[in-house]
Amino acid sequence: MAHRHATNPGMDGLGIYAGRRRLPPDVRKAQIVRTAADFFAEHGFAGSTRDLAAEIGVTQALLYRYFDTKEALIAAVVDEWRDRYDPASSAVLQNTALPLVERVVEFYRTWLGRVADPLSCRLYMYSALAGYDFQTKIAPNAEDMALKPLLAALRKEAGLPARRSGRLSAAEYDLVVPLHAAMTAIPMRRYIQRMAMDDARYTQALTSTAAVGTAGIVAALKAGA
DSSP: OOOOOOSSTTTTTTTSEETTEEOOHHHHHHHHHHHHHHHHHHHOTTSOHHHHHHHHTSOHHHHHHHOSSHHHHHHHHHHHHHTTOOGGGGGGGGOTTSOHHHHHHHHHHHHHHTTOSHHHHHHHHHHHHHTOOHHHHHOTTHIIIIIHHHHHHHHHHTTOOOOOSSSOOHHHHHHHHHHHHHHHHHHHHHHTSOOOOOHHHHHHHHHHHHHHHHHHHHHHHHTTO
16 A cells, blocks of 8 residues: 655645645544554554654654544544444335345445445454454444344335344344354455455356355244244
8 A cells, every 4th residue: 555755754744835825723633533544554553653654755753732542543443434323224125126136245345345445444443452442443333323123124025023122132243243253254355365356247146145144044044924
C-alpha cells in the first residue's frame, strides 16, 4: 500500500500550513487518524508511533499532543468505522416479495459494502492478531442488526413462528453464525488472500454461499434444531 511521505516534516506532511494558514486542531487531528489507519493497515498495530510520526511528517511529541497513548489513537481509528453500519439495512430480510437467497445477498451486499475494502479488511485482520476486538467495536450490535433479523427470515422460511425477544440462545447463535461468518469472509478472500475476484465473481460467491447456507439452516429448523 502506497503512502504519502512528507517533503517537509512537521510542516507539509499533514498540511499543517495550507497556503501559509495554520489548520484548525480538529482538522489536523482528523488527518492524523486517516493517516494512522493507512499506517496500521500496512504495518499492523505493532507499528511504532515513532514510525507513524515519520510517516505523517510530524514529530512524535506532536502526535502525543493529540493522543495521550497509542491505544487512544487506535480507538480513534476504530471510531472512524463505528458508524458505517445502518440498522435499517436489515429490513430487506423481511421483504417476502423477494426469494430468501436474494434477500440475504442484498442484505450482505449492503452490510459488507460499508466495510468491505482493502483498508477495512486489513485493519480487521491485524486487530484480531493483536488482540484488538475491532469487529465488536465497529459493529457493537451485530446480533441485533444482523443475526436476529437473519434468523427471523430463516424461521419464517421454515414455516416457524417468530422467536421470543431477547438474546439469541447458544443453539440459535451456533445455527446462524456460520452463515454470517461465511458471508463476511468473502471480502477477505478478495482483499486479504488477493484471490482474482471481479464484481461478477464476488456476486456469485455471495449468491452461492447464501444459497447453501440458507438451505442448510432452513432444513435444520424444519427438523427441529
